[in-house]
Amino acid sequence: MTAATPAVQRPPRPKRSLAVPAGLLGAILITLWAASEQFGIGFDIAAILEDLSKGSLILTEVLQPNFAFFPRTIEPMIETIQMAIIAATIGCAIALPAGFLASRVTAPGRISLAVTRSILNVIRALPDLLYAMVFVTALSIGPLAGILALIFFNIGVGAKLLSETVDAVDRGPIEAADAAGSTHVQMVRTGVFPQVLPNYVAFSLYVFELNIRASTVIGIVGAGGIGNTLNAQMGFFNFNNVGLIILELFILVFVIELISIQLRRRLT
């Protein structure tokens, strides 16, 4: 069968843009530069493999957790979970209004948008470890400093994730609320909040999970929880005990992930 003569001529294929290969090449060159001995940090895979063999001694001990140490990890582990829950609850509660203020869609005005975004950028720019150091210095060693550090960390993460979700909501209900004579707060509450609620719950659980992990790092500077124990055991070179703590953290994060998957499935 012969094909019918097309009525309209097909357009010629547009020339391929060189932007993608050029960008890829650029990324490779920059990475090589950063890794080079002459200009960068001297990233050498052979040397790493050699050093790793020295580290394997530690690794074998970590992989053989000392379960006899378990009773002594219970209390700090519970403290870590408590810190993570308190900080996630307070941090995400603050992140909720902050997230709406930081989205172009729900900000009441340009000035408040710019101010909220600047504040959140500063909060997010500082790492959790730095917050912990500041609060440990200001308040003394202990879980309170850790909780405050985690709260700031949580506000930054939670508000960022929420505001980006709000940016992408369906604008239809917003128009409907406006047309019905709602106030700005009513519009956000009835037209936008139900759209982002499942995401917000998922973020909050993610933030809680981040807190469990972050607690190991902030414990190093004395901000309470399992991190303190972990740091002490590393200091004593008790890597079997370190191995147990890591195993417990792994299980804990895994369980939280399972719970969060279940909750998200029910909400969406």
Added chain:
Amino acid sequence: MIRFEKASVTYPGGVHALRDITLQIPDGQMMVIVGLSGAGKSTLIRTINGLVQPTSGDVTIDGRSIRHARGRELREIRGRIGMIFQTFNLVKRTTVLNNVLMGRLHATPSWRSVIGRYRADDVEIAMQALERVGIVDKAYVRASNLSGGQQQRVGIARALAQQPKILLADEPVASLDPPTSHVVMRDLQRINRELGITTIVNLHFLDLAKVYGERIIGLRGGELVYDGTAAHADENVFRDIYGRSLTADDVLEPVPAV
């Protein structure tokens, strides 16, 4: 009475969406606006509740200017004007009842809305609105689980819950199939007749406009080019409004030539 006095709308890009519209819509009328897409139908409807502000001229409702209304006054005017949308504009993740209760926002203090506790009276009004469009059995169903026609009826119930004096409908049947389109148009007609609510509907299907419009106005390029009864609006009139001869796409159900 809605009164347009030499109302014009020019969008920031320089597009003249409405030019010098002078128009009076008496209380209780069912008016249909026809015109090609881009003729200014949506803009005209949105100047009535101030979603779009006229750049010159004025629009008044019962003598109150919408143009200079701000804040509380604007919300109060909007509270008495219900609106129905082409894409329904429902919050799909929440219940039908919650969507209809949005129609009570203008009469609800903000703190009540924030904690989600509506007055029992307002819930009753919302339920009655759902009864009027015949889907009260779906009150606690998620809006996303409804068909297109049912979703548009939720949209109508939301507008009715405002207990409005005016009902605006922007292409209410453009996303629906022909039988459902008639159901929704009949709902609007019934509301107009039984409750005496001034109803203004944008349509691009001319046969629907003739059947349901008491009065038809035609827009072309932002200008008012026809204003008359549905009986008067024959093929020549529509040809003039559209500025071209009519095609099968201009009617919902092409009538076979006998």
